[in-house]
Amino acid sequence: xxxxxxxxxxxxxxxxxxxxxxxxxxxxxxxxxxxxxxxxxxxxxxxxxxxxxxxxxxxxxxxxxxxxxxxxxxxxxxxxxxxxxxxxxxxxxxxxxxxxxxxxxxxxxxxxxxxxxxxxxx
Amino acid sequence: xxxxxxxxxxxxxxxxxxxxxxxxxxxxxxxxxxxxxxxxxxxxxxxxxxxxxxxxxxxxxxxxxxxxxxxxxxxxxxxxxxxxxxxxxxxxxxxxxxxxxxxxxxxx
Numbered sequence: 001x002x003x004x005x006x007x008x009x010x011x012x013x014x015x016x017x018x019x020x021x022x023x024x025x026x027x028x029x030x031x032x033x034x035x036x037x038x039x040x041x042x043x044x045x046x047x048x049x050x051x052x053x054x055x056x057x058x059x060x061x062x063x064x065x066x067x068x069x070x071x072x073x074x075x076x077x078x079x080x081x082x083x084x085x086x087x088x089x090x091x092x093x094x095x096x097x098x099x100x101x102x103x104x105x106x107x108x109x110x111x112x113x114x115x116x117x118x119x120x121x122x
Numbered sequence: 123x124x125x126x127x128x129x130x131x132x133x134x135x136x137x138x139x140x141x142x143x144x145x146x147x148x149x150x151x152x153x154x155x156x157x158x159x160x161x162x163x164x165x166x167x168x169x170x171x172x173x174x175x176x177x178x179x180x181x182x183x184x185x186x187x188x189x190x191x192x193x194x195x196x197x198x199x200x201x202x203x204x205x206x207x208x209x210x211x212x213x214x215x216x217x218x219x220x221x222x223x224x225x226x227x228x229x230x
Binding site for chain 1: 154156158160164165166167168171177207209211213216217218219220221222223224
């Protein structure tokens with residue numbers, strides 16, 4: 001069964017750091033682009049970042065550029081999101097998602113984890 | 123950045139009736155559009171990709187249409203289990219991928 005399991009969320013002070021993890025099961029992780037998508041409380045979905053299957057390319061929404069870093073360990077079937085200089089507006093449930101290739105590029109997300117809550121507050 | 127809009131914000135439909143949700147892109151995205159369903163307290167679930175292709179395991183009552191800038195998601199005969207927020211998302215000329223603000227479907 002294809003499964004994505006996020007962990008690492010919690011309460012952090014503004015300016016602090018947090019590292020999210022996503023463990024994947026049931027598919028060949030090293031062949032898929034992967035994304036992080038977040039959802040602030042009571043709000044809609046916002047794409048945050050994605051990373052190519054081999055880890056050689058990564059992309060970010062402008063609001064997190066320079067603060068967040070997406071990475072992966074294909075040997076450990078794991079995806080990560082390192083979040084630094086956190087702000088109150090980063091408070092959200094963070095989902096990892098598996099992306100389907102459209103042509104040579106990442107497209108839509110066909111499988112999602114259950115999410116992990118990050119709260120940035122003093 | 124491509125901006126996605128959705129209408130209406132909320133749709134109240136009686137069981138068995140048809141529901142039509144709209145999504146518009148700020149410029150042409152060809153057919154590079156997906157629809158997701160998010161039930162309360164759950165993660166999003168892929169319903170439709172490539173504007174009109176149903177994802178694996180999605181009931182036939184869900185259908186997508188459109189291309190370019192205007193798209194629709196139709197639920198042909200609404201069931202109580204379809205209570206959810208529905209989001210459209212483009213995957214054309216990213217980054218960034220962007221989602222619409224969602225349509226909240228509730229059961230009348």
